[in-house]
Amino acid sequence: AQKVTQAQTEISVVEKEDVTLDCVYETRDTTYYLFWYKQPPSGELVFLIRRNSFDEQNEISGRYSWNFQKSTSSFNFTITASQVVDSAVYFCALSEMETSGSRLTFGEGTQLTVNP
């Protein structure tokens, strides 16, 4: 069975603060992909990043960075110098190549509110 846990239901920060969204996953597969999606108030799902299980390098894209640690089965997402436009629900997702094809299993999501 696969499972994605986002323990933080809601986070509220003030603009310019750094914020980290946690994601812990469970899988028996050795080959899998992890994702982050953003869902702004308008409702669409915006792809942010994909990481495969063999690539543990951290990634930085502008104010966004991701920390993938297989030893703790975590794939955390940090927003540096948060902005009001970052307010959204953020979903972590898992895809197991070996057992369940390309379907995505999503976590419950973290509602991030950035206050001015």
Next chain:
Amino acid sequence: EPEVTQTPSHQVTQMGQEVILRCVPISNHLYFYWYRQILGQKVEFLVSFYNNEISEKSEIFDDQFSVERPDGSNFTLKIRSTKLEDSAMYFCASSEGGTALFEQYFGPGTRLTVT
């Protein structure tokens, strides 16, 4: 930039009625998906479709659901006899396949309200 489109954006229907949700995937994509999101909850996988047949489906995707690619551009989800609990946002997604198989691009969603 190419994008997945979905129509309608909002559909209201009465319990027991049939609905068809429509999606136009990105043109060179080969894999198609439907997901749903009940209000305030997580996104759940329904079905994936490749080469004109279902490749995977979840336990949610029971006999009242069906999918079809009626032509070269549309991908539809039909719910035969809607129930109140089918009220949700339905997302279509597509991916190119190959090394980009796991990069799914989502449409804006169709909000289905069953009364």
